[in-house]
Amino acid sequence: MLLLVKGVRTLVELGLTDTPPDRVGFVAGLAILSIVAALTLLAGGRWGWLLAVGVLGWELAAELGLWWLGSPDYVALALLALCAILLTTPEMRAAHTGQSRA
Amino acid sequence: MTATKASATASRPRIDAADIDLLRAFEPVVKYTRGESFLPMDVGIYLESAVRMRSDGRGRHVVLGAQGEMSEVTLTDNATDGAATRDFLTVAGTGADDDVATLFQRESKQAVGFHSHGGRLARVGYASRLIDAMFAISLLARGRVPGSLARRAVLRYRSLPAERSSIHPYYARVVRTATWTALQYWFFYAFNDWRSGFHGANDHEADWEQIFVYLDTDADGRAVPVWAAYAQHDYHGRDLRRRWDDREQLDLEGDHPVVYAGAGSHASYFRPGEYLAEQPVALPSLIQRVVSGISHVIRGRGGGEDPGVSIAFVDFARGDGASIGPGAERSWTPVIMDESQPWVPGYSGLWGMSVEDPFQGEDAPAGPMFNRNRSVRMSWSDPISFAELDLEPPPSHAAALLRGREEAVERRQTDVAASIPALERELAASGAEDGASSGDPNRTPSRMADRERLRTELTALQREREENELRLADLRRRREAADEGRQPQPQAHLRRIPVPSAPGADRTGRALEAWAAVSIGLMLLILVGVLLLAPRFGLGIAVGVIGLFLLIESILRGGVMGLLATWVRLLAVVAAVVVFVNYWELGIIMAAIAAGIFILRENVGELLDTAPDG
Numbered sequence: 160m161l162l163l164v165k166g167v168r169t170l171v172e173l174g175l176t177d178t179p180p181d182r183v184g185f186v187a188g189l190a191i192l193s194i195v196a197a198l199t200l201l202a203g204g205r206w207g208w209l210l211a212v213g214v215l216g217w218e219l220a221a222e223l224g225l226w227w228l229g230s231p232d233y234v235a236l237a238l239l240a241l242c243a244i245l246l247t248t249p250e251m252r253a254a255h256t257g258q259s260r261a
Numbered sequence: 262m263t264a265t266k267a268s269a270t271a272s273r274p275r276i277d278a279a280d281i282d283l284l285r286a287f288e289p290v291v292k293y294t295r296g297e298s299f300l301p302m303d304v305g306i307y308l309e310s311a312v313r314m315r316s317d318g319r320g321r322h323v324v325l326g327a328q329g330e331m332s333e334v335t336l337t338d339n340a341t342d343g344a345a346t347r348d349f350l351t352v353a354g355t356g357a358d359d360d361v362a363t364l365f366q367r368e369s370k371q372a373v374g375f376h377s378h379g380g381r382l383a384r385v386g387y388a389s390r391l392i393d394a395m396f397a398i399s400l401l402a403r404g405r406v407p408g409s410l411a412r413r414a415v416l417r418y419r420s421l422p423a424e425r426s427s428i429h430p431y432y433a434r435v436v437r438t439a440t441w442t443a444l445q446y447w448f449f450y451a452f453n454d455w456r457s458g459f460h461g462a463n464d465h466e467a468d469w470e471q472i473f474v475y476l477d478t479d480a481d482g483r484a485v486p487v488w489a490a491y492a493q494h495d496y497h498g499r500d501l502r503r504r505w506d507d508r509e510q511l512d513l514e515g516d517h518p519v520v521y522a523g524a525g526s527h528a529s530y531f532r533p534g535e536y537l538a539e540q541p542v543a544l545p546s547l548i549q550r551v552v553s554g555i556s557h558v559i560r561g562r563g564g565g566e567d568p569g570v571s572i573a574f575v576d577f578a579r580g581d582g583a584s585i586g587p588g589a590e591r592s593w594t595p596v597i598m599d600e601s602q603p604w605v606p607g608y609s610g611l612w613g614m615s616v617e618d619p620f621q622g623e624d625a626p627a628g629p630m631f632n633r634n635r636s637v638r639m640s641w642s643d644p645i646s647f648a649e650l651d652l653e654p655p656p657s658h659a660a661a662l663l664r665g666r667e668e669a670v671e672r673r674q675t676d677v678a679a680s681i682p683a684l685e686r687e688l689a690a691s692g693a694e695d696g697a698s699s700g701d702p703n704r705t706p707s708r709m710a711d712r713e714r715l716r717t718e719l720t721a722l723q724r725e726r727e728e729n730e731l732r733l734a735d736l737r738r739r740r741e742a743a744d745e746g747r748q749p750q751p752q753a754h755l756r757r758i759p760v761p762s763a764p765g766a767d768r769t770g771r772a773l774e775a776w777a778a779v780s781i782g783l784m785l786l787i788l789v790g791v792l793l794l795a796p797r798f799g800l801g802i803a804v805g806v807i808g809l810f811l812l813i814e815s816i817l818r819g820g821v822m823g824l825l826a827t828w829v830r831l832l833a834v835v836a837a838v839v840v841f842v843n844y845w846e847l848g849i850i851m852a853a854i855a856a857g858i859f860i861l862r863e864n865v866g867e868l869l870d871t872a873p874d875g
Contacts, residue, residue, distance in 0.1 A: 209822060216829040219836055226839055233843060236836045243833035247826040256822060 165193055165218070165235075189217070200255075208246070208255035215243045277597065280435040284444055284595050287474045287486050288431065290517050290586030291448070292533070294524035294579040296376075298415050298458060299468075301429045301448040301585065303594075304604070305333050307467070310417065311350040316615050318346060337607030348610030349625060353414035353452065353466055394781050410614065411464050414452035429585050432598035432629065436644050440655055442476040442484065443644040447598065447629045448527070452613070455525035455576070462526075462538075462574045466613025467625045470527045472520055473644055475502070477655035487655060489518040490648040491529035492640060495538065498649040499754045503531055507751035510758070517587050523576040533580040534761020537573060578761065598629065609635040653754075660743035667736040674729045677722050684719040691715060773817040784810050 196214045199207030222236045245251060293300070313326035313336075325348065326335070418426070432447040450468040455461030475488040489511055490502035503511040510531050512519035521530040530536065585591040600606045611633065613625025627633050630641045640647045654662050691712045742748075752758065784806065791802045808828075815824035841848050 205822075209825070212825055212829050216825065216832060219829065219832040223832065223836060223839070231839075231843075233840050237840045240833040240836035240840065243829050244837070247830045247833070252822075252826060 165190075189214070193218075203255065205256040208252065212243070212246055215239060215246065219243060277435075280597060281595055283435055283442075283476075283484060284431075284433045284446070284597075286484070287444055287476075287516055287518070288433075288586060288593055288595065289446060289472055289474075289520045290514050290584060290589055291520045291522050292580035292584040292589075293522050293582040294577045295582035296458070297522070297524055297582050298454055299418055299450045299452050299527075300426075300583060300591070301431065302418075302421075302426070302451055303428050303430050304432070304449050306421070306425055306428070307352060307449070307451055308332055308336060308350070310352045312352075313610075314349055314351065314615075316347045316349065333602065333604045336604040347615055348608070349615040350610070350612055351466060351614040352417060353410045353614070391781055410466065411452060411454045411457040414466065415454070418451050427591065428594055429591055430594040430596045432596050434597060434599050438645055440658055441645050441650055442478075444474040444476065445471060445640070445644050446473070447471045449612075450527055453526060455523070455574075457525075459525040459577055460574070461523075461576065463623050465623050465625045467611070468527050469612065469626050469629055470522070470529055471629070471640060472518070472529055473502075473640075473648060474518065475645075475648070475650055475655075477657050479657065485657075486516065488648065488650065489531075491520060491531065493528060493530075493759075496757065496759070498647075499653075500757055502648045502650070502754075504748075504751040510752060514586070514588055519580075521578040521580040523578045524582075526576055528576055528578070530576075530578040530759070530761065532759075532761050533578060536576040536578060536759055536761050538576055600630075604628070605630050656743070656746070656748070660740055663736055663740035663743055667733065667740055670729055670733055670736060674726065674733065677726050677729065681719065681722050681726065684715060684722065688712065688715045688719060776813065776817055780810060780814065 192210070193214050196207065196210040200211040201207070219236075219239050222232060222239060225231060226236065291301075308331040310328060311326075311331050312324060312328055313331060314322045315325050316322050331350070430449075432449065434445050436443040436445060448470045450470070451466070453463065453465045453468040456464040471492045473488075473490040473492075474486050475490070476484040477487045479485050486505045488502045488504060493501060505511065505513075512531070521533045522528070523530065523536070583591065585593060598605060605628065608628060609631040611625040611627055615625065616623050624633060627635070630637060632638055643651075645651050691708065695708055695712065787806050788803055791806065792799045795802060811824060812821075815821050
């Protein structure tokens with residue numbers, strides 16, 4: 160759900176703000192990927208889980224990078240960390256992929 | 262010493278024909294792996310070429326006996342001048358290195374005719390490979406058997422005339438106890454070249470291995486084999502034995518148990534195959550806790566068994582090489598061995614070179630009767646308890662033993678049942694007396710104590726009566742099963758069963774094998790290079806390099822999903838720490854609120870559940 164909200168929010172923000180043209184494609188792509196990941200995760204299956212974990216990992220790395228550079232978004236960090244921990248528990252992983260060992 | 266089979270039985274004073282027959286009847290068939298360099302040999306032939314030394318524990322060695330002076334009769338006179346001194350023999354440690362150099366030029370290091378079919382390193386992960394690298398480096402610092410020693414031992418062994426090298430004695434004894442008869446078979450090898458010949462954990466000069474067959478007697482007094490036990494390093498007690506009728510775990514050829522000997526190690530296995538032995542490394546407890554903690558955080562709760570830190574070795578017990586025993590191309594020469602032979606109790610030193618390895622893996626073993634510290638081996642003093650058979654009666658004794666036990670409990674039960682009514686009456690009388698004189702404070706305390714004693718005694722007897730009933734029911738069930746010859750499942754006693762893989766079954770891709778062989782060394786070289794050439798970005802590049810190596814490994818192993826989950830979890834933990842460090846007050850408040858809500862929910866739920874209807 161977080162991914163879905165984040166993806167939609169990013170797309171809306173992209174329309175409302177002046178994002179540099181060279182970043183529009185990347186940001187929009189990531190937003191769309193987030194939405195796709197959220198939807199495929201809800202549908203179940205290993206690819207949904209893989210995509211969602213991949214996008215979460217990317218988002219986490221990006222947020223940590225921003226924190227390192229002095230522009231932290233602690234709310235996003237906390238929510239992403241919570242989602243990542245929940246999504247990578249052995250139970251959750253087994254439910255989506257059939258593999259239990261992280 | 263003369264080169265005949267008779268030499269194998271020379272100086273053996275007590276030959277009991279009945280014992281020899283018994284040993285012969287159940288002697289094992291030992292099957293080796295192709296490429297095995299050493300087969301069981303006569304200790305007399307070994308001693309002929311041996312030099313006896315005494316180490317003072319500070320690296321100084323004194324020669325006690327020159328080559329040619331040693332025999333099974335003269336090998337006595339244990340060292341008695343202090344615990345630090347240690348006697349040892351060596352054969353391969355004598356002579357010039359010229360012959361060894363020739364052998365090096367002619368042959369590869371690996372044993373002739375042996376192919377591992379897949380590197381052991383490819384079978385384990387990075388942590389184990391890193392520890393393995395450290396283990397290999399540690400061999401440079403700690404005492405170890407030099408490579409030339411193994412080569413020279415091979416050369417000496419091969420140079421034995423055929424009529425001597427074809428003598429394969431087992432040194433055996435028959436131990437009779439009130440319950441079991443144990444047949445104990447020992448095999449002596451000139452060298453253990455597991456490390457140098459088969460990528461194993463250790464090399465050492467001289468090697469003693471042992472197996473056991475445990476016998477019961479049938480109604481006609483004939484010996485009946487019930488268990489076979491093979492001594493193994495990582496297993497103890499009942500895990501060492503297999504039941505004779507367990508066809509899944511014990512191979513038999515007629516009445517002869519089949520032993521699959523590890524290549525170079527000569528360790529005994531029940532089933533053929535390749536055994537991945539992950540030897541755990543004992544780390545200081547603090548480091549062990551840190552490793553476990555990190556593993557727990559990264560893998561998550563329930564993420565599988567804590568792998569710990571271990572070094573992986575493969576013991577190849579394929580059974581596709583030479584074999585010795587009934588029906589095999591080579592046969593045994595049985596030799597009765599007991600305390601009446603001078604060398605058995607008389608020499609408690611090591612049978613091969615002492616390299617004073619603190620881990621003892623590279624030190625030669627002591628003889629059949631002794632541990633390296635000169636104490637008597639348990640397998641010698643009590644071969645029944647060695648395999649925890651002291652707690653298991655032979656089938657022919659079981660019913661009678663259980664019946665005796667049952668009768669004893671029944672007798673006790675009769676006594677208990679007779680005692681209870683008397684106590685009940687006494688207690689009731691005591692209560693009645695108290696009731697009559699309850700107004701007399703001076704007389705009550707002693708009667709109170711008396712009454713409590715009676716009550717305690719009665720309670721104990723009542724409890725014992727119930728327990729005896731349960732015990733009797735169990736004893737009857739077991740006795741009936743024993744009467745009918747019913748037995749538990751053949752593997753019911755086993756806590757742990759080593760599972761081999763078929764030869765070559767663990768074969769991984771060539772790419773993974775190559776990667777496993779080079780990755781640790783390559784990573785270390787790159788990390789050192791980065792630190793030297795670009796120290797400013799060292800940390801970032803190092804993290805990137807390690808990540809890249811992990812990614813390559815996971816791709817080769819088909820474990821990208823697991824790696825991704827681990828990385829993301831790691832990032833999440835870092836993010837959580839970052840948030841907590843900046844908002845720890847808020848974190849504590851949130852945790853307190855969550856705890857409060859949880860407690861409220863639990864308590865209110867309980868209240869609602871217990872509220873009366875309506």
